Amino acid sequence: xxxxxxxxxxxxxxxxxxxxxxxxxxxxxxxxxxxxxxxxxxxxxxxxxxxxxxxxxxxxxxxxxxxxxxxxxxxxxxxxxxxxxxxxxxxxxxxxxxxxxxxxxxxxxxxxxxxxxxxxxxxxxxxxxxxxxxxxxxxxxxxxxxxxxxxxxxxxxxxxxxxxxxxxxxxxxxxxxxxxxxxxxxxxxxxxxxxxxxxxxxxxxxxxxxxxxxxxxxxxxxxxxxxxxxxxxxxxxxxxxxxxxxxxxxxxxxxxxxxxxxxxxxxxxxxxxxxxxxxxxxxxxxxxxxxxxxxxxxxxxxxxxxxxxxxxxxxxxxxxxxxxxxxxxxxxxxxxxxxxxxxxxxxxxxxxxxxxxxxxxxxxxxxxxxxxxxxxxxxxxxxxxxxxxxxxxxxxxxxxxxxxxxxxxxxxxxxxxxxxxxxxxxxxxx
Amino acid sequence: xxxxxxxxxxxxxxxxxxxxxxxxxxxxxxxxxxxxxxxxxxxxxxxxxxxxxxxxxxxxxxxxxxxxxxxxxxxxxxxxxxxxxxxxxxxxxxxxxxxxxxxxxxxxxxxxxxxxxxxxxxxxxxxxxxxxxxxxxxxxxxxxxxxxxxxxxxxxxxxxxxxxxxxxxxxxxxxxxxxxxxxxxxxxxxxxxxxxxxxxxxxxxxxxxxxxxxxxxxxxxxxxxxxxxxxxxxxxxxxxxxxxxxxxxxxxxxxxxxxxxxxxxxxxxxxxxxxxxxxxxxxxxxxxxxxxxxxxxxxxxxxxxxxxxxxxxxxxxxxxxxxxxxxxxxxxxxxxxxxxxxxxxxxxxxxxxxxxxxxxxxxxxxxxxxxxxxxxxxxxxxxxxxxxxxxxxxxxxxxxxxxxxxxxxxxxxxxxxxxxxxxxxxxxxxxxxxxxxxxxxxxxxxxxxxxxxxxxxxxxxxxxxxxxxxxxxxxxxxxxxxxxxxxxxxxxxxxxx
Numbered sequence: 001x002x003x004x005x006x007x008x009x010x011x012x013x014x015x016x017x018x019x020x021x022x023x024x025x026x027x028x029x030x031x032x033x034x035x036x037x038x039x040x041x042x043x044x045x046x047x048x049x050x051x052x053x054x055x056x057x058x059x060x061x062x063x064x065x066x067x068x069x070x071x072x073x074x075x076x077x078x079x080x081x082x083x084x085x086x087x088x089x090x091x092x093x094x095x096x097x098x099x100x101x102x103x104x105x106x107x108x109x110x111x112x113x114x115x116x117x118x119x120x121x122x123x124x125x126x127x128x129x130x131x132x133x134x135x136x137x138x139x140x141x142x143x144x145x146x147x148x149x150x151x152x153x154x155x156x157x158x159x160x161x162x163x164x165x166x167x168x169x170x171x172x173x174x175x176x177x178x179x180x181x182x183x184x185x186x187x188x189x190x191x192x193x194x195x196x197x198x199x200x201x202x203x204x205x206x207x208x209x210x211x212x213x214x215x216x217x218x219x220x221x222x223x224x225x226x227x228x229x230x231x232x233x234x235x236x237x238x239x240x241x242x243x244x245x246x247x248x249x250x251x252x253x254x255x256x257x258x259x260x261x262x263x264x265x266x267x268x269x270x271x272x273x274x275x276x277x278x279x280x281x282x283x284x285x286x287x288x289x290x291x292x293x294x295x296x297x298x299x300x301x302x303x304x305x306x307x308x309x310x311x312x313x314x315x316x317x318x319x320x321x322x323x324x325x326x327x328x329x330x331x332x333x334x335x336x337x338x339x340x341x342x343x344x345x346x347x348x349x350x351x352x353x354x355x356x357x358x359x360x361x362x363x364x365x366x367x368x369x370x371x372x373x374x375x376x377x378x379x380x381x382x383x384x385x386x387x388x389x390x391x392x393x394x395x396x397x398x399x400x401x402x403x404x405x406x407x408x409x410x411x412x413x414x415x416x417x418x419x420x421x422x423x424x425x426x427x428x429x430x
Numbered sequence: 431x432x433x434x435x436x437x438x439x440x441x442x443x444x445x446x447x448x449x450x451x452x453x454x455x456x457x458x459x460x461x462x463x464x465x466x467x468x469x470x471x472x473x474x475x476x477x478x479x480x481x482x483x484x485x486x487x488x489x490x491x492x493x494x495x496x497x498x499x500x501x502x503x504x505x506x507x508x509x510x511x512x513x514x515x516x517x518x519x520x521x522x523x524x525x526x527x528x529x530x531x532x533x534x535x536x537x538x539x540x541x542x543x544x545x546x547x548x549x550x551x552x553x554x555x556x557x558x559x560x561x562x563x564x565x566x567x568x569x570x571x572x573x574x575x576x577x578x579x580x581x582x583x584x585x586x587x588x589x590x591x592x593x594x595x596x597x598x599x600x601x602x603x604x605x606x607x608x609x610x611x612x613x614x615x616x617x618x619x620x621x622x623x624x625x626x627x628x629x630x631x632x633x634x635x636x637x638x639x640x641x642x643x644x645x646x647x648x649x650x651x652x653x654x655x656x657x658x659x660x661x662x663x664x665x666x667x668x669x670x671x672x673x674x675x676x677x678x679x680x681x682x683x684x685x686x687x688x689x690x691x692x693x694x695x696x697x698x699x700x701x702x703x704x705x706x707x708x709x710x711x712x713x714x715x716x717x718x719x720x721x722x723x724x725x726x727x728x729x730x731x732x733x734x735x736x737x738x739x740x741x742x743x744x745x746x747x748x749x750x751x752x753x754x755x756x757x758x759x760x761x762x763x764x765x766x767x768x769x770x771x772x773x774x775x776x777x778x779x780x781x782x783x784x785x786x787x788x789x790x791x792x793x794x795x796x797x798x799x800x801x802x803x804x805x806x807x808x809x810x811x812x813x814x815x816x817x818x819x820x821x822x823x824x825x826x827x828x829x830x831x832x833x834x835x836x837x838x839x840x841x842x843x844x845x846x847x848x849x850x851x852x853x854x855x856x857x858x859x860x861x862x863x864x865x866x867x868x869x870x871x872x873x874x875x876x877x878x879x880x881x882x883x884x885x886x887x888x889x890x891x892x893x894x895x896x897x898x899x900x901x902x903x904x905x906x907x908x909x910x911x912x913x914x915x916x917x918x919x920x921x922x923x924x925x926x927x
Contacts, residue, residue, distance in 0.1 A: 033887075041652075057458060057627070058882040059655040072657045078664050092584065096592035114591040121596065131601035131679050135608040138672045142612045142665055146619055149661035153654045156646035163649065169630035171650045172623065174458030217639060254577050 022208035025161045026181040027193060028168065029201040034060040037176035040199040041066040044178060047195060051184035055168070055177040074148050081144030082137050089136030090129065098124035102356070161207050179207070298397060300378030307375035314401040324406030327399045331391060340364035340410045359387045364407055365414045377404045440733045441805060451546050451884045454728035458882055461729075465876040466631055468724040474871050475723050482867045488860020495854040496571055504574050506850045513833045513845040516826075518572035519683075521855055523825040524708070525565035525862075526606065526680055527701070530673050531709020532558025533613055536620070537669035540662075546737055548880040549729045552624075553720070554713045555617040556873070560865040561712070562610045564858045569602075598682040605679035612672055616665050619658075622648050624874035677705045684828065691771035691832030694759060700752035707745035707791070708821035711814040714738050718807050720870060729876055732805055739804040742817065746795030749824075753792065771832055779844055780831045783823050790820025 031037045034056065041054050045068050054063060063069075101112035115123050150156070162168050162179065171177050178199070180192060196204055252258060263269065269277035292298040297311040310316060329338060337343040342363035350358045362369060369377075381400050382392035395403070418426060438453040456464065468474070499506055509516055532554035539547035570579045582603045586592050593600050626648035629641040648654070678698035685697040714735065721730040760772040775784045794816035797803040803813060835842045869875070 054652040055650040056652060056655070057462075057623070057650055058879045059659050060652065061883075063652045064656055067652055069653060069656050072660050074657055074660050075664065093595040096584070096586075097595045110586045110590045112590060114586075116591075116594050116596075118594060118596065125596065128596040131598075131675070131682070132595055132604050134671075134675055135601075135604040138668050138675075139608040139611060142615055142668050145661045145664045145668070146615045149619070149657045150646065152657050153651075155648065155654070156643075158642060158647040160647055160649060163647070168649075172627040172630045172648075173462045217635060220639060254575075256575070 024182050024189070024206055025209055026179055026183075026187075026207045027196060028162070028165065028205045028207050029178040029180075029196045029199060030167060030203040030205070031176040031178070031200075032174075032202050034063075034176060036200060037178070038062055038066045040178050040201070043199060044180065044196075047186070049180055049184050049186050051181040051187075053179050053181075055162075055171040055179065057170075057172050057174060057176075060176070072152065074145065074152060077148040078141050078144045081148075082141035085137040085140030086133055088140070089133035092136075093129045093132055094124055161209060165205065165207065167203065167205055175202075296375075297401075300375030300382070302375070305375075306373040306379065308373040310374060310401060310405070314398065314405075316405050320402045321405050321409055323399065324402030324404070324409075327395060328403050328406050328410075331395060332403065335361040335388075336364055339414060340407065341414070361388070365411055369407075370411050370415075374401075374404050374408070377407065437727045437732065439805070440731050441736045441801075449733060450886070451549070451731070451733065452729060452881060453731050456728060456885065457887060458885070461882060461885065462627060462631075462878055464725060464729065465874065465878045465881070466627065468870060468875060469628065469872065470631065477719075477723055478867060478871065481863065485860050485863035485867060488857050489864045490857075490860070491853050492567075492857025492860055495850055495857055496567075498850060499571055499854075500576055504572065506848060508846050508848045508851050510843045510845060512836050512841050513830060513843060515572075515829050515833060516845050517847055517851040517855060518568050520822065520825040520829050521858055522565050522568035522572075523680060523701075523829075524822045525561045525568070525858065527677065527705035527708045527821060527825075528712045529558045529561035529565060529609070529613070529709070530677055530702075530705035531713050532556070532561075533609075533616065533669050533673040534706055534709065535713070536616060537666040537673065540666045541670060545884045546734055548877055548884055549731070549734050550713060550717060550738070551880070552617075552620070552875060552877040553717055554709075555613065555620065556866065556869045556875075557709075557712060557716060558613050559610070559617055560862050560869070561709075562606070562613060563865065564862050566606065566610065567858065567861070569606075598679065598686045601679045602683055605676045609672060609676040612665070612669055616669055619662065619665065620877060620880070621874060622646060623650065623658075623879040624877060626650070627878055628874060674702055677701045684832075689832050689836065690765070690767040691775070691828065693768075694756065696752060696755060696759065700749070700756075703745050703748040703752065704821060704824060707742060707749050707795075708817065710738050710742045710745065711817035711821070714742070714810055714814045715818060716866060718811055720875065722807075724870065724875065726876065729881060735807070735810060736801075736804045739798045739810060739813075742814065743795050743798035746791060746798075746817065750792035753788065767837065771835065774835050775827060775831045778831070778835065780827060780834070783827050784831070787820050787823040787827050790816040791824060794820070 029040065031040060037054055037056060037060060041063060044052055045066065054060075054067060056063070096113040097116060099113045100115065101107070101109075104112060117123075121128075162171075167175075168177065178196070178201075180187065180196065182189075186192075193204060263277035265278050267277040268275050271277075272279070294311070295301045296307055297313055300307050314320070332340075333344055334346045335342075335344040337347070340363065342361045344361065347361050351360075378400055380388070381395065381403065382390060384390035391400075412420075418429070421429065440449045440451075440453055443449060452461065454460075454464075507517065532551075535547050535554040536551045539551075569582070570576060573579050573582075581587060581593075582600075584593055584595075584600070584603075622645060625641055626645040629638060629645045632638045632641055678701065681697035681701035684692035685694060687693060717730055717738075718735070721727050757772050757776075760768045763769075774780075794813050797809070797813055803809045830845050834845050
């Protein structure tokens with residue numbers, strides 16, 4: 001990597017630099033103005049040194065050219081990360097909101113998407129996805145810029161011989177430095193100091209290997225270990241609870257009204273004389289449905305069998321059949337179709353989507369339905385059948401009978417021949 | 431310390447000559463001394479202790495109010511039906527808006543090469559982060575069962591359902607989350623060289639270790655600076671569209687709904703202008719006491735205040751224009767519901783809030799046309815305090831007036847805040863100022879490395895004969911430096927009759 005600072009480049013030591021004493025790592029030259037630094041940098045560059053660097057409290061204009069620093073490749077890293085962020089944002093939204101999980105049965109269910117239908121809007125629409133795509137692009141590109149810059153600069157790195165020098169402390173304040181590493185191929189223990197002395201420096205200082213630095217104070221180490229141990233406690237306790245058994249009820253941190261104080265139906269309680277927590281109904285109480293004494297009208301049954309005729313309360317008139325048509329078109333037609341052929345809009349959509357487990361609605365024109373007694377149809381509407389839900393709570397009894405009358409009308413009209421139509425109306429059909 | 435620093439008026443423009451951005455004739459060393467002085471002083475000024483005590487008390491109030499809310503539910507707020515959003519979202523939008531000026535100063539002014547930004551950008555970035563922290567509190571606590579606030583995040587719930595990515599409320603999570611992250615990165619990356627300065631000046635072992643760890647081993651290497659500058663430029667280029675997008679997305683929370691008064695396409699630019707406006711007012715609110723208190727008058731000069739006042743005037747006028755245009759749109763749409771909402775804003779039960787907003791946001795900043803109002807700190811403070819109040823009321827007016835009188839007159843209701851509402855708002859200022867005061871004391875308040883680049887003597891071209899011997903001793907003591915004692919011939923040039 002071209003980002004390694006010469007200050008920490010551990011190259012082979014030149015012979016004769018440090019046997020028996022501190023090892024010479026390089027030479028530090030101090031300047032007091034950015035102009036002096038640039039002039040010096042140009043001369044070090046022209047002298048052919050490669051493992052060297054300059055240090056300044058702020059970015060000096062023109063130092064890149066003076067040192068021969070080539071433009072960094074950081075922008076390409078940022079571009080790559082930005083593209084990855086863009087694709088991630090797009091893929092995340094497609095996968096979680098628009099992908100059909102049935103095509104990916106091998107994905108764990110919590111990682112499958114979920115197709116929300118909101119106000120009939122399309123599942124996947126780019127305009128609605130732009131904000132998240134944009135934010136993901138910026139987020140990853142920014143992270144790429146920062147992490148890339150630090151990595152290429154070989155940061156963080158605290159163990160540096162330069163940082164141990166008192167003189168160098170002013171590199172972040174008001175002084176400018178040239179540092180030539182001893183590992184440079186052109187470094188000469190005698191010639192290099194002489195050359196550097198000609199640069200107009202304020203001072204030259206040898207940089208030696210640091211023996212003791214970069215070690216954390218003991219207090220910090222102990223505190224760090226203590227915090228790590230504390231942080232390990234909750235996961236360890238949770239892990240222990242998962243493998244051990246207990247007779248105590250589950251510890252519920254946030255109850256969310258999961259367990260409420262109440263009496264269950266058969267519980268005993270000393271408050272009442274009969275010792276029961278629940279009270280029996282007051283004498284003379286009627287249960288729901290007790291007033292419905294006519295099984296023919298309310299259940300469509302006569303003597304336990306499905307009735308073959310309409311109950312006497314139901315008058316079949318044109319008005320009641322029109323009422324039945326209106327109710328049919330509201331409640332039945334969505335599945336069974338306006339004509340009763342089982343081709344309602346819900347059925348068509350389910351077939352288009354290829355919904356698994358879908359049972360097509362019965363055609364009401366089928367001979368099986370035509371031959372059913374009316375009581376059977378009444379029972380089907382009231383209680384539902386197979387996947388058809390019960391409609392007894394939504395449609396009043398009289399309306400249910402009206403619907404059956406209309407269904408009977410439909411069956412006749414849909415299976416009719418031309419001769420069934422009165423002669424004076426036949427011409428309108430052609 | 432504060433009274434020792436002379437203030438030099440550098441707001442006059444002389445044709446053909448650039449006014450000095452940093453006054454007092456500072457060189458690199460003295461500038462570093464001044465910028466580090468608040469941190470190096472053995473004790474902060476007494477005013478700091480007073481302010482910190484007050485802020486901590488308010489922070490405790492915020493904690494108590496949140497605890498009370500969690501134990502009792504959102505019924506402790508004054509929300510009613512139909513006003514389901516009131517102080518919570520008002521405070522959220524208010525704080526997020528303030529959080530935008532920091533990135534604007536840092537990023538947009540950086541891209542426009544506005545060198546005066548260097549004195550105030552660290553401030554403004556810190557303000558951004560603390561404002562976003564305050565903003566983040568409110569969506570978290572307004573959900574009722576706050577232990578389920580993680581439902582905001584893009585995670586599948588117990589039914590394996592993911593959030594609806596076509597909802598502006600989810601865009602908000604991404605926008606504010608990204609903004610908080612990128613602002614933190616921008617702030618921290620810019621601070622690394624200054625943290626290294628602190629590390630190198632630290633006397634105690636603890637400070638050396640802590641600031642050393644934070645500075646990541648920065649040595650000011652030119653090879654590092656090269657990549658650092660490029661990364662900083664890229665971050666600025668990324669943050670600029672980001673700052674515009676974030677408040678646009680916040681405005682989508684309203685604009686994408688169908689409620690009259692919210693459903694307008696003007697909201698994104700209007701919100702962004704309002705955010706910059708409110709943010710600059712808050713930067714001025716913080717910078718004026720801080721420069722007074724910490725002796726930074728030569729770094730944050732009258733010219734800086736003047737420039738910020740001008741931007742406040744500009745954005746305030748844009749906001750005023752947006753208010754006018756909202757009325758025009760309501761009338762021009764021919765939609766009776768839309769017109770009703772705007773008539774009700776100006777003349778209805780919340781007229782007091784509406785006219786407070788107009789007075790504070792439209793009328794008050796117009797005073798900045800006069801130079802006297804841009805150069806006297808007390809007058810600046812007066813105007814920006816108005817703006818701070820007005821910008822809070824702007825969000826209140828938008829949210830509450832639109833909700834409280836919706837389509838059905840039978841469901842109209844007047845929102846009255848409870849004491850919990852009011853104390854939570856006050857407490858959020860405690861959180862903000864606590865963080866800000868800690869920042870002033872423990873982190874580099876001035877972007878030293880950047881300010882140094884705008885000093886005239888740091889331009890290499892200004893020194894044709896650089897071989898000047900060092901005049902200062904190496905083992906100097908920063909404490910011996912007294913800014914008041916500095917007399918420099920340059921001062922004479924800056925002081926004009």
